[in-house]
Amino acid sequence: MAMQRTALLEAMQQPGPALQATQAPIFHIDAFRPYRCRVVGRQQENDDTFTVELRPVSARRHAAFAPGQFNMLYIFGVGEIPISISGDPAEPDRLLHTTRAVGVVTRAMAKLREGDVIGVRGPFGVPWPLEALTGRDIVIIAGGIGLAPLRPALYYLVAHRKEYERVVLLYGARTPEDLLYRNELEHWRARFDLEVYVTVDRATGDWRGNVGVVTSLIPRAPFEPRNAAALICGPEIMMRYAVQALQKRGVDATQTWLSLERNMKCGVGMCGHCQLGPHIVCRDGPVFRMDQIEHVFGRGEV
Amino acid sequence: MGAHEFDDRPCLLERSALQKLLDVLRSRGYTTVGPQIEHGVIVYDELHRIEELPIGWTDVQEGGSYRLERRNDDALFAYNVGPHSWKRFLSPPLRLLWRARKTEDGFEFVVDEEPPPRYALIGVRACELHAIQQLDAIYMGGPVADRDYQRRREALFIVAVNCGKAGNTCFCASLGTGPGVGSGYDIALTELLDGEQRFVAVAGSVRGVEALAEIPHRPATDADMARAEEIVAETARHMGRHMETAGMKELLYRNLDHPHWDVVAQRCLTCGACTMVCPTCFCFTVEDATGLSGQVAERWRRSDSCFTLAFSFISSGSVRTSAKARYRQWLTHKLASWQDQFGTIGCVGCGRCITWCPVGIDITAEVAALRAEESGPLRPEPVAA
Numbered sequence: 168m169a170m171q172r173t174a175l176l177e178a179m180q181q182p183g184p185a186l187q188a189t190q191a192p193i194f195h196i197d198a199f200r201p202y203r204c205r206v207v208g209r210q211q212e213n214d215d216t217f218t219v220e221l222r223p224v225s226a227r228r229h230a231a232f233a234p235g236q237f238n239m240l241y242i243f244g245v246g247e248i249p250i251s252i253s254g255d256p257a258e259p260d261r262l263l264h265t266t267r268a269v270g271v272v273t274r275a276m277a278k279l280r281e282g283d284v285i286g287v288r289g290p291f292g293v294p295w296p297l298e299a300l301t302g303r304d305i306v307i308i309a310g311g312i313g314l315a316p317l318r319p320a321l322y323y324l325v326a327h328r329k330e331y332e333r334v335v336l337l338y339g340a341r342t343p344e345d346l347l348y349r350n351e352l353e354h355w356r357a358r359f360d361l362e363v364y365v366t367v368d369r370a371t372g373d374w375r376g377n378v379g380v381v382t383s384l385i386p387r388a389p390f391e392p393r394n395a396a397a398l399i400c401g402p403e404i405m406m407r408y409a410v411q412a413l414q415k416r417g418v419d420a421t422q423t424w425l426s427l428e429r430n431m432k433c434g435v436g437m438c439g440h441c442q443l444g445p446h447i448v449c450r451d452g453p454v455f456r457m458d459q460i461e462h463v464f465g466r467g468e469v
Numbered sequence: 470m471g472a473h474e475f476d477d478r479p480c481l482l483e484r485s486a487l488q489k490l491l492d493v494l495r496s497r498g499y500t501t502v503g504p505q506i507e508h509g510v511i512v513y514d515e516l517h518r519i520e521e522l523p524i525g526w527t528d529v530q531e532g533g534s535y536r537l538e539r540r541n542d543d544a545l546f547a548y549n550v551g552p553h554s555w556k557r558f559l560s561p562p563l564r565l566l567w568r569a570r571k572t573e574d575g576f577e578f579v580v581d582e583e584p585p586p587r588y589a590l591i592g593v594r595a596c597e598l599h600a601i602q603q604l605d606a607i608y609m610g611g612p613v614a615d616r617d618y619q620r621r622r623e624a625l626f627i628v629a630v631n632c633g634k635a636g637n638t639c640f641c642a643s644l645g646t647g648p649g650v651g652s653g654y655d656i657a658l659t660e661l662l663d664g665e666q667r668f669v670a671v672a673g674s675v676r677g678v679e680a681l682a683e684i685p686h687r688p689a690t691d692a693d694m695a696r697a698e699e700i701v702a703e704t705a706r707h708m709g710r711h712m713e714t715a716g717m718k719e720l721l722y723r724n725l726d727h728p729h730w731d732v733v734a735q736r737c738l739t740c741g742a743c744t745m746v747c748p749t750c751f752c753f754t755v756e757d758a759t760g761l762s763g764q765v766a767e768r769w770r771r772s773d774s775c776f777t778l779a780f781s782f783i784s785s786g787s788v789r790t791s792a793k794a795r796y797r798q799w800l801t802h803k804l805a806s807w808q809d810q811f812g813t814i815g816c817v818g819c820g821r822c823i824t825w826c827p828v829g830i831d832i833t834a835e836v837a838a839l840r841a842e843e844s845g846p847l848r849p850e851p852v853a854a
Contacts (some may be wrong), residue, residue: 196617197567198614198615198616198753199566199567199768199770200567202576202781203575203576205575205579221479224575241577241768243569243571243766244757244758244759244763244766245757246755246757247755247757247768249594262804267784270784271785282574283575284574284576309611315636330709338778373796386665400665402785403785411698424826428784429781429788430780430781430782430783431754431785432754432755432773433755435611435613437607437611437614437615437751437753438752438753438754438755438773439752439753439773439775439802440752440754440773440780440781442798442802442810444722444806444809445805445806445808445809445810446799446809446810450611451560461679463725466725466726468788468789468790468791468793468794468797469725469786469789469794
């Protein structure tokens with residue numbers, strides 16, 4: 168009971184009984200309510216993948232975002248899903264999301280037309296650590312739709328090109344028809360200060376470029392392993408092989424960043440769905456340095 | 470704090486004073502909620518009168534089994550926890566997040582925010598106080614708070630009770646979460662049953678002091694205090710279960726591929742009962758609903774369980790398909806990764822998951838088994854030459 172007396176005296180210093188509660192920061196926003204945005208542009212990227220541009224309905228503006236962050240996008244009456252931001256971080260008012268129609272919500276998104284209104288919450292998540300990587304060779308490895316969360320990083324690198332050594336993009340898609348952002352790929356490829364290598368799993372039409380998985384480009388890519396940092400996004404299996412191929416060239420886990428996909432319902436670290444071992448992916452990720460997730464990444468069913 | 474007349478030393482209440490306490494709390498706008506018997510189990514429901522408590526009843530719990538038994542006295546709190554926990558009042562299993570209406574050129578949110586319910590929880594055990602503090606960390610400890618939870622939490626009044634009896638599936642003593650209440654309550658009671666039935670009451674907040682001041686009380690004697698301490702110490706000595714926590718996180722992380730998970734998976738039905746009764750299981754999903762006309766859309770938040778296949782579903786399918794992976798996720802989250810995510814173990818030792826598991830899987834036994842198997846089977850002493 169002596170202990171309880173002490174607790175009582177301590178409690179007297181507190182404004183209320185909910186001791187833990189009053190110590191927590193108080194926010195008067197509703198974390199679960201989206202803000203409404205109108206589709207002001209829509210671009211079909213390939214068969215099943217499209218990009219929408221969103222502008223707030225009210226006077227509010229989109230919050231600034233960093234490359235690699237994501238938003239929760241809500242379709243009226245259908246549902247909400249996490250989608251990475253694929254636009255230019257220097258133009259936060261031009262909010263772009265590239266999505267592949269695979270699920271209920273994304274198929275509903277595919278039907279969006281200019282003028283339609285959807286809900287947005289975000290931006291959420293830990294971005295690519297670009298500011299910490301100046302002076303380095305940057306190797307960007309993307310598989311399929313994985314290029315979408317890396318495009319903001321490319322915009323940033325191009326805008327801050329002098330601060331980095333070599334910038335290399337290794338991009339793989341299933342077929343030439345599946346390639347995203349084809350005009351930009353051409354534009355980037357034409358630049359003398361970017362190295363762009365594209366490969367497809369299956370050559371179709373008049374494709375004369377590389378054929379094979381994107382990881383097969385890693386041994387030949389022009390970068391200095393001791394000074395390189397790699398940013399990877401794609402299917403989990405592709406990321407695993409990419410990490411291995413990088414390690415073979417001498418780029419270790421501490422210089423390799425990955426963006427992970429997990430089921431997400433809240434985006435703010437409360438719903439529990441996106442756990443990966445000790446990590447809450449929406450809060451601690453989606454971008455992780457490989458050595459931080461080594462013990463759980465790619466491990467069956469973790 | 471004001472010049473109230475209350476002596477802030479522990480005081481003694483008679484049973485009739487507890488009814489007065491309920492009355493005072495209700496007159497202050499609280500909905501009083503407490504344990505009572507329903508369908509043969511002790512649940513938490515609105516409590517108007519002290520007589521509604523499970524007076525003279527106790528519970529007998531074991532792995533996969535729960536039954537009530539008559540005592541030969543009129544004890545008000547001589548039982549442990551049932552299948553309910555207080556999270557159903559702080560974070561109800563089904564809640565409307567918002568409602569929106571279709572408009573000519575899109576949709577708009579319908580503003581219909583109600584004031585939060587003001588609950589006074591009666592009979593909160595030490596383990597349950599810890600569970601509430603864990604929910605606080607999850608729903609309010611990050612950069613963004615769960616506003617609905619926060620409003621309910623700030624309005625909360627807590628009357629805690631020190632446990633005078635340990636259940637067979639209890640192990641709070643080994644986790645340091647009970648059986649005596651530590652902090653975070655408004656009033657803490659200890660029921661004394663020797664001689665005249667009476668309650669030692671301690672205020673833990675200004676609101677608690679003010680409420681006690683309004684009800685009949687007298688100072689607790691040193692003997693009463695000593696008896697109250699003895700009861701808690703006695704309860705701590707009679708825990709039905711024990712969990713060794715030293716190095717537990719590392720033990721579990723080291724053994725994600727241990728064959729013992731397959732052994733548990735042979736028994737686990739992946740029914741998720743453990744997650745429903747657990748006072749700290751906090752996961753939720755969201756569901757979207759539209760009216761038949763398609764003019765109104767609602768977003769609902771529903772308690773979820775990591776034992777469902779949908780829980781980990783991504784574009785390539787469910788991440789955790791096997792029963793083994795789902796049980797492993799639940800246990801390692803609770804006991805290991807929770808520590809990395811929120812700074813504490815996610816288990817408070819209440820034993821609900823053991824009692825309410827239909828096949829009696831015992832979280833303490835599973836951790837002990839991993840420990841034992843990791844250290845290897847006992848080998849016979851080498852025979853001296």
